[in-house]
Amino acid sequence: MRGTAPPTVPGVVALIAAGQAELLDGRGLNTSYRVPWGGRSLSVKVHCAERSSAAEFRRIGSVDSALRGTAWYPPVLGQGFHGAERPRLVVVRPYAPGTPSDDARRHIGGVVDVLADLAARAQGVRAEEALVADYASPWLEGAPSERSLVDPLLTGEWRGLGRAMDTHLGELRRGARRLTSADGLRVHHGDLHGRNLISDGPGRLTVIDWDEAGFSRRPADAGKALWLSCRLGRGDFALDPRATGLFLGRLRTRLGIPYSGARDLARLGALWFLPRHDHVTLLGRRDTSLGTWYLGWVLRFWTRFRANLDLVARTAAALEAGAP
Known part of the structure; x- marks a missing residue:
């Protein structure tokens, strides 16, 4: 039965x-x-x-x-x-009962606790190379090919995305490489933010959406969560200075990520917002409106990127100056 x-x-x-x-x-x-x-x-x-x-x-x-x-x-x-x-x-x-949050800033403590658990759970794990990858991997291993493939999609109103890629891709890749460690394997969720943390009462939390789970040799979850957990609201990408400071401070305490690495962490996370040809086309096949929605969403990210990156750097410098 x-x-x-x-x-x-x-x-x-x-x-x-x-x-x-x-x-x-x-x-x-x-x-x-x-x-x-x-x-x-x-x-x-x-x-x-x-x-x-x-x-x-x-x-x-x-x-x-x-x-x-x-x-x-x-x-x-x-x-x-x-x-x-x-x-x-x-x-x-x-099925996880409960409520996701539209304001991910409320879950910063929970997100960082999960990040620490993911790193700890990878201790002693041996993963085959085919299972070690994250959103940064295609850009570190084949950036020219990825850039060429997506170029035909970036016409008309999306030309700004192509310019952003050409302007920032080099520095993003260098930041990601500096954060890559051959010995630093960690469990990778792939999309860790407030909407994927389901709350069912005080202290009861479930992490959902494990579609992109695997293993990484970079703090890729932390880099992406910085952008998705510290913004002022969904649909936009203006970072909240207070939330950014809280996030970086907890990362230093729980995971030992130094304030000096905050700028590279933001660069690493920004690689997730670069459009890839296969992702955009597959979204369009599922629903013709999804491809254009996605391109508009990531374009909004890049219009604020430089100002937000400077905010991360200033926040980290202030925290480091006041650190015990």
Whole structure:
């Protein structure tokens, strides 16, 4: 009986196909559902066909092994491939009840605590090279190719994105390289910010959306979280000086990231906001409006980048001057 049996990929897919699942909002490449199973709710992520691979299967499984037992982590209950012609990876986890926050600044303490746990959980983990990558990897390993591929998409109103890439790419790559350590393996969530921290009462927190999970040799989660956790509001990228100071201070205390590295941390995180051809085109295939929405979103990031980078540098310098 379904009430006592553990969830299976064929079982949850059948419920989705029968219209017995709730489609959850999202603008990513993958599709999320809330599925009833034996009196409880499951979170089911159906990955797009282009991102469904044996390596993704192993990546999610390896991260799951490293993080099982962590209070804020929803473990994998089942995963497998569905479909014959274009198999899609399906991942089943417990559904996290609670509320995400529209103001990620409220979760800075929780975000940094999770970052510290991710670094600690990687101690002693041995990950195959195919599972070690993050959003910076394509730009460090093949920037000319990535830039050339996306260029045909950056016409008309998006020409400013091309100019931003040409202006900043070199310094972003140099900053990311300075933060890369051959021995510094850490578990990588890939999209750690307030909306992915679900609160269900005081002290109860669940981290969701493990689509991009893997391993990294850079503080890539911290770099991206700096931009997504310290901005004044969603949809814009003006950093809040107070939140930025709180974030950098907690990073220094919990992870030992020095204030002198704050500017490079911001450069590393900024690589995530560079448009990539495959990402933009896959978004457009899912919904024609998503590709243009995404380009406009990242363009707003780059219009404020230099002023925000200077704010990070000033904040870090002030913190360092007052540090004990």
